[in-house]
Amino acid sequence: MLNVLFVCTGNICRSPMAEGMLRAQADLWGIGDRLRVDSAGTTRWHEGEEPTREAQIAAASRGYYLGDLRSRPVTSADFDNFDWIICMTREHQKALRDRRRSADQAQILLATAFSPYLGAIDIEDPWGLGQAAYDGALDQLEQCCADILVRVRASVAA
Structure with missing residues (x-):
């Protein structure tokens, strides 16, 4: 079993979509x-909150359900309980x-590093920028997740 944790700032936009x-x-x-798979934030700003309405709309438009997810901060136990901690930005990666x-044991990785099509760029925070920004972040995350799954499949098959 491979344990993956996605991390963004507040755990209400990018990481729950991923x-x-x-x-x-x-x-x-x-x-x-x-x-x-789980997700968390580098801050406690939105602890216990569900993903933003825009994140839920973007995800639902592509068949992904986020309604049962709630924000939580990264804990010290996460570094032992997850194999891969996948960050949305280089700032998150450095902080962790x-x-x-x-x-x-956890490897702390950048989400876009899995994708040769995106390169090692940050997935920008769509919070407060409107639905189009969420849809754009989801486009990037879909590419990342497809490329992550290629690696996951190889890892769990080994």
Whole structure:
């Protein structure tokens, strides 16, 4: 089983969209039972809140359900409980690398690093920018998740 944690700032936009999407796509690829997916934020600003309305609309328009997700912050246990911690920006990646203890097992990765089509760019925060920004972030996340699943399938098959 591979354990994947998506991370953004507040855990109400990008990371829950990625979580819902990767779960759904993994099920379609027939590997959902070999993958555990969660999401968290680098802050507690929105702890306990559901994803934004715009995130839910963007996700639902492509068949992904986010309604049962609630925001939570990254915890120290996450560094041991997840194999891959996948960050939306280089700033998130740096913040988590600074918090990680040397014995922690998690690899802290940039979401777009999985995708040769996107390169190592940040997935910008759509919060407060309107539905089109959420749809654009979801476009990037769909590409990332497809490329992540290629690696996941190879990892869980090994």
